[in-house]
Amino acid sequence: MITFDAVSYTYPFQSTPAVRDLNFHVAPGEAVLVTGASGSGKSTIIRLLNGLAPWYFQGDLQGKVSVNGHDNRLRPIHGISRDVGTLFQDPEQQFFALNVEDEMAFAHEWRNTQPSLMQHCVQVAMEQFGITSLAGASVHHLSEGQKQKVALASVMSLAPRILILDEPSANLDPDSTAELAKTLLELKQAGMTLLIVDHRLYWLREVVDRVIIMEKGGIAEITDYCRLDECTLQFHYGLRCTRVDDVRASLSNVDDANPYIDVQELHFAYRRNPPLFHGESFRLPRGEIIGLIGPNGAGKTTFARLLTGLQKMDRGSIALGGEKVSTRELLRRTSIVLQNTDHQLHMKTVRSELNSAAASSHAGVRSAEVEQLLREYQLEHLAERHPQSLSGGERQRLVIACGQIRQPYIFILDEPTSGLDGENMAIIADNLTRFASQGGCVLLISHDLELLQRACTCKLELGAPAEKDILKVS
Incomplete structure (x- = not known):
């Protein structure tokens, strides 16, 4: 489904490759986590996979990125997007409309989807992600977590075969994060291929099959999730903890006796x-x-x-x-x-x-x-x-x-x-x-x-x- 074959990529006006000699394969229905320290090349992998690099960012691409058997260099972005859906870390980057319902319909209108089918796809996605009540709301008046859910629902309404998620838990409360993990697991079980880029690891224990650890633009390790529990691995690569206690209940309420x-x-x-x-x-x-x-x-x-x-x-x-x-x-x-x-x-x-x-x-x-x-x-x-x-x-x-x-x-x-x-x-x-x-x-x-x-x-x-x-x- 996804293949990186000896892939190196250098952004314009840069002398050092952002990623170098990447070799990995993601099978249909597999969920893979890409993690590593900030600046290690994780975002570049996303851009190579959805076609933004090199189609939008230009730059020099060596090697071959294949999606569903097609070379990304031989397909325009709009062709790649029929197979690949992307949830960006900042949802506002992918908003084009002023309210939620129009945003949900935007890509369908661009694809010239039949109105009845468009309405059905939008309605199903809004119900799936619990945002029906936001249909008429301005996208600019939503909380960050709500924006993220609207963006994900918009992507899923297009029924991509591959879903890329960039720091998807960053703006979600813990309960919604747990619900997102459940949804991703259901999508994987239904045959969707997932590539998740995230620093927070604890919520993905039951979701991902393998983990790619990036370091300084290269792949340091490809391993099973359970190996992330090793303290030496976490320390060496600057990773987050894989087990985190929910301290919300145990934290004491603020003492208001001497207010500042x-x-x-x-x-x-x-x-x-x-x-x-x-x-x-x-x-x-x-x-x-x-x-x-x-x-x-x-x-x-x-x-x-x-x-x-x-x-x-x-x-x-x-x-x-x-x-x-x-x-x-x-x-x-x-x-x-x-x-x-x-x-x-x-x-x-x-x-x-x-x-x-x-x-x-x-x-x-x-x-x-x-x-x-x-x-x-x-x-x-x-x-x-x-x-x-x-x-x-x-x-x-x-x-x-x-x-x-x-x-x-x-x-x-x-x-x-x-x-x-x-x-x-x-x-x-x-x-x-x-x-x-x-x-x-x-x-x-x-x-x-x-x-x-x-x-x-x-x-x-x-x-x-x-x-x-x-x-x-x-």
Whole structure:
């Protein structure tokens, strides 16, 4: 079904191949996991398989990539896409319509599918992934987890023979991740070929047949999943844990006796939508890493935007350190790391990015502190590099360092480890622990059970939205 035969690929204007001498075969109905450290070539394998490399990215391809017996170099992307469906890590990259129903129908219209068949395919996929209630919703008003489910349903409505998933668990809550694993297992049992790229390993134990471990652009090992349990293997390749405890129930609730951040009678609703908050109050202490948990669509990201002034409350008040502050002042005294790091990088070098963040701080920041954070986040050797030239893990570390250097009253991170390998996750967790131990208040929005287990000292839980069926993959 999938064959890589002596495949090497070099991106335009690069002298070093992104991947080199790849040889592997995936049989029909087989599920294969591709994992490894950030920057090891996993995303390039996806692009070679779905035809984006070299058809879109250009570059130099050596060797042969075959899908369903056809050489990808001899088929245009639209031909390859009839066999291969792709779920990208950032679902917005594959959205073309404004609402969910139109997005579901878009590819069918492009393929000139008969209207009755198109309607049937769309309806079946929406029911399968539990998103029927979102049919008329704007794709821009969905939570990240909901966007991912809409994108996956759109792909599956086209009935591809091969499904590629790039970090599919990154934006899903643990319950939805378990449901996704169940769905993928059912697809595999029905004969679909799966290639899954992910750093999070624990949820795939019952799904994948084999594992390809990438290292520096080459295949380090092709092995069975059970070998990933070996600690030496995890340490050597910077892999995540294969067994993770669900700490959501065991984490203690946040102690609100001595609040540092005091939110009173919070009211907020998006236009033409039911209220997300209708009079709740929250009190958050210093010196803690608080896990903000709850299902997809519960309002976690919205709560973060309200706390940092990116979104204006309908009613309510927020006090920082005992002082009520305006929305404008919230922007100065808080920091937030968004899920998409590209939205927060604007300068020409890593060092200038940190200097710019320091200049926007409500407190004076010395140049020595910039150098210290470069060291703590292992960015010192990248100080003169352009931020957009960094790997995903390096960009994530930079954005978090920029947030921390502003010395915020509250430091909020929205899924900071989505798509990160074990080494990068450890660096981020250790630095957040150090920041909190020095009196900082950290609010960590994450579905990453491994990160919650390693970093969080307590939890704040938001409840489920009214429409329960938007949370499930069934």
